[in-house]
Amino acid sequence: MTEQNNAAGRVAIVGGGLAGSLLALSLARQGIGVDVYERRSDPRVDQSGGGRSINLGLSKRGIQALSEVGLLDEVMPLTVAMAGRVIHAPDGSTRFQPYGKDRGEVLHSIDRNELNRLLLDHAQRHPQVRLHFEHRLARIDKDARELEFEHGEQRVRVQPAWTVGADGAFSRARREMQRGERADYHQEYLEWGYKELSLAALPDGGSRIQLEALHVWPRVHCFFVSHPNRDGSHTLTLFLPHEGPDSFATTREPAQIRALFDKYFPDLVPLLPTLVDDWNRHPTGSLITTRTAPWSLDEWIVLVGDACHAVYPFYGQGMNSAFEDCSALMAALGRHPGDRRAAFADYERTRRPHTDTLAELSKANFVELKQKVQSFWFLARKRIDVALNRLLPRTWLPLYTMIAHTTMPYGDALQRARKQDKILVGAASAAAVAAVAALAFGAWATHLI
């Protein structure tokens, strides 16, 4: 059975996740009618969706986008501030590294599903927005400008004014849009997977580890990251190789699970009394980087978020960059009133270089999280960066600060960090030369006397 849905003159958004629901609100606020089509059931009704999504760190870019739709005041109470990282060494000792020079430069831990529900609530309340759950995109007829969804046994066909693909890393909208076109596409999996575990709160609601921080247990072979929840619990995410020795493949039986933790995370064992059950109940996730071009077709369809650039979660910028895409798209539409084709092209041209940079930074931060946060030189470098930032708060910005605590485009941030690196290396060399000169002068002076 086929149903026609009156979508004429309205925008169709494929995907009602974070980016899709935020963009629906942005468009609606400009008086544009929006239909959101989501494959899954309404997450506000069916709340079983957990266990597979890394907790998110909301940072400056995401905050900016939420402010633009007037939702920041409602979102912030759902978050727990994280002022820095607590590094847990194998011997059980800990060390705190602040994220920035002051309390303004913090990240905000938030439950992805909770944020999604809030965005959907607001979208639903807006008279310009209609939400359609359990609508799975089956096909796009590009000539007819028609989307076809599977809805239970029904086929629903709609002809929107234009379309946004916000349906994530395995975007069907992208695939349908690019079918038969000369599209570039790259996908690359990390050899490591992840699994979520939970660190329960104390009976009085207190936290077993410092609450207002991101915790990292860096080991070269694997590592844990944890995000705090408002109830005092923490969501732990283990990153571990999929295959090989001490991997997800070799960690299935209770004895194997316990052995892995005894070997790498003995300090966590007493905190995780239901470890084996949790391990088996939670699926093992995979991590993917994707890049693609083009991001749009004519004046009719455009992509945002993971649908056009999925990144590894190690810089905590997946959601933040997806939200920033929505702002960038809205801004491009504003710059080209009445010429959507030009707006889409402008959006891609100005935005894609920066999300490409983010993909590389997110890969590089994998190495940092698993390994470098333990290294003396890495820490020394971090301290110099923070100290210089305190001395010269406007001119010297550590890369992490620029990515997490500013809205400077990712590519510009990287370029500036590289310049700073050069200055540091130059200064270090000059210092070394001065030291040698001073020694030589000392020797000469001594000789004179």
Next chain:
Amino acid sequence: MTEQNNAAGRVAIVGGGLAGSLLALSLARQGIGVDVYERRSDPRVDQSGGGRSINLGLSKRGIQALSEVGLLDEVMPLTVAMAGRVIHAPDGSTRFQPYGKDRGEVLHSIDRNELNRLLLDHAQRHPQVRLHFEHRLARIDKDARELEFEHGEQRVRVQPAWTVGADGAFSRARREMQRGERADYHQEYLEWGYKELSLAALPDGGSRIQLEALHVWPRVHCFFVSHPNRDGSHTLTLFLPHEGPDSFATTREPAQIRALFDKYFPDLVPLLPTLVDDWNRHPTGSLITTRTAPWSLDEWIVLVGDACHAVYPFYGQGMNSAFEDCSALMAALGRHPGDRRAAFADYERTRRPHTDTLAELSKANFVELKQKVQSFWFLARKRIDVALNRLLPRTWLPLYTMIAHTTMPYGDALQRARKQDKILVGAASAAAVAAVAALAFGAWATHLI
């Protein structure tokens, strides 16, 4: 209607193109039963398949693989030897660059479809091979180890002992094999497309341009390459940007087509009396590079040729490398008797780095063909390479020679070429130093007198 096809204990090859039919012969010669499933109709019956495939230059690697199945003596009469490149300058002047130091180092121009028909003839005659045309792979059930083909209105399901995906750059076998797996995949289109035209023979069967050569009309904005045919005609392939000024997008009307040729290829205009008709009759092709991993799943399915590494045609190694894949796979199976999983892994581990190198070389040769073959320095360097190769035939091998005229693995060839480059640069620097020293000594000696 569904049909079961008795494939038990036999190998299924998806794709009856060059690699698929050659591999069928290789396996059959070892007494292994093979079913070849080809999406298209039998090209020996329906000969309309032309107009979209670049003529091929058979070189050493392909020759080696054809020798292994005992077909070289039948293939060679179908070819025209090409002793080098004839470069056509914009002013109509020409220059000949030999491919190697002697007449043994030549390429062999062959019609792709003719070679395919010959391979299929031989496969069909072999009692171990069965050919199935118009069988389009629809689905692979990896758990059941079952392939499902669409054959007209029928669905044909087979459960072969194991499977080879030899179904080209848009391989369905690859997609089905990798579905739900953590597979890396990269695809990238060239901004340039291609179109084939034909340069007819003279009425007496003679050639209008030198027969036994590859001809190149290098222009920075576009270029022609031509391969000779046995009847004295040449298949011309124009490479031109898809979009922008003077592109396929702006060259549709007769006046536009003529203007393009008047501007860039005035010397070709008198040779192409049916230019406008040919232009409109032949489709515009696209060029894609793909890379992927893994190439196999367990002990049951493995990929060869374009299905795992499509490259641009600019090094003339697409068919040659696909044939070499077949040899490499057969060799790996020979190294691991009774352990197909190990053989597949070994094949990928030893082969993939070299096809990755080939992809890069094929991209780099695009620049060479369109531009550098005109440059003084490029030609000087080529001459030095050839001269050194004449002087030191065993120790000094130009990169092109190693790729086209040896079976040295692609990666090893590139490494060796880089070493030679360093020696050349070192020698040039030493020569410069010696020259300066000689001048200085001369000046000093003059001063003494």
